[in-house]
Amino acid sequence: MIRRSIFKLRGYHNALAREELATMPPLTHGSDPYDIMKSDVAAWLTKQPGVLQVLFNAVRNSGLIKFDPDSKTWQANPDTKRIDGTAYSGIRKER
Secondary structure, three states: OOOOOOOOOOOHHHHHHHHHHOOOOOOOOOOOOOOHHHOHHHHHHOOOHHHHHHHHHHHHHHOOEEEEOOOOEEEEOOOOEOOOOOEOOOOOOOO
């Protein structure tokens, strides 16, 4: 069964992403310890224009990022809250 929560039935980019995903070859997606940056699946996905557009649309539509017309750049939305309700600082802490 295919879940369709991100890829709705209409829209050019969603259709393009579905076509791209249908051509995905067998790839690995794990390492020990797990690291998404070493995933062949993630690397392949990021090279697919339709998949990237769907991802961008999902992030934009969620309100996590916003467009600043003055600087003409996309930025993290300072009003975005963490799951625990605290605000993001905009600085990623190293683990």
